[in-house]
Amino acid sequence: MGEITFEYYNGPVEHMDRLADGQHTCSFCGQLGRCFRLDQRRHGCFECLRQGRFLFDHDTEIGLLTSDGLRHFYNHHQRVPKNFNKAAFRTLLRTPEYVTWQQGIWLTHCDDFMIYLGEWKAKDFHQHSENGDGRSLFLDMTDKVQAFLWDRATPVGAKGPADWYAAYYAFKCRHCGKLRGNWDCP
Numbered sequence: 567m568g569e570i571t572f573e574y575y576n577g578p579v580e581h582m583d584r585l586a587d588g589q590h591t592c593s594f595c596g597q598l599g600r601c602f603r604l605d606q607r608r609h610g611c612f613e614c615l616r617q618g619r620f621l622f623d624h625d626t627e628i629g630l631l632t633s634d635g636l637r638h639f640y641n642h643h644q645r646v647p648k649n650f651n652k653a654a655f656r657t658l659l660r661t662p663e664y665v666t667w668q669q670g671i672w673l674t675h676c677d678d679f680m681i682y683l684g685e686w687k688a689k690d691f692h693q694h695s696e697n698g699d700g701r702s703l704f705l706d707m708t709d710k711v712q713a714f715l716w717d718r719a720t721p722v723g724a725k726g727p728a729d730w731y732a733a734y735y736a737f738k739c740r741h742c743g744k745l746r747g748n749w750d751c752p
């Protein structure tokens with residue numbers, strides 16, 4: 567088995583949704599290895615996902631992406647930008663889902679889907695910010711409607727949250743390096 571690389575997924579393997587424990591025989595290529603559990607009987611390996619032998623649907627900022635294409639379905643769906651990279655639809659379908667509590671919305675930037683980096687806690691924002699100011703990076707990355715989390719999770723007198731009861735999903739733009747994210751909670 568080759569390296570586990572996906573163009574739009576650069577998070578931990580353990581964050582992949584539907585990942586089966588242990589090793590299984592892939593229902594598509596017959597190889598033994600790490601697999602996704604697709605249904606009661608079928609497993610699919612990383613390589614077969616990359617090859618598009620099976621696909622994963624994804625909810626994104628600009629529509630619900632399935633093998634039938636991109637559909638405007640939920641209220642949070644924005645208009646598809648005119649110059650959006652259409653080849654990205656095919657590639658995102660060949661990308662693992664990440665584990666979420668309720669819903670994961672794949673973010674977009676520079677007319678493309680962003681790369682999923684993983685779940686971030688407050689310390690990750692401090693680490694990734696250029697000046698150590700995690701709060702300003704958080705506010706820069708997060709849409710206004712979700713921006714209250716940082717301050718709400720900060721105990722009185724503290725500099726920032728130690729932890730929060732939310733799952734923050736971080737993404738990076740493949741083109742300009744911009745970081746964005748969104749969160750949900752149980």
Ligand SMILES: [Zn+2]
Nearest residue numbers: 592595611614
């Ligand atoms: Zn396979």
Ligand SMILES: [Zn+2]
Nearest residue numbers: 675676739742
């Ligand atoms: Zn960008």
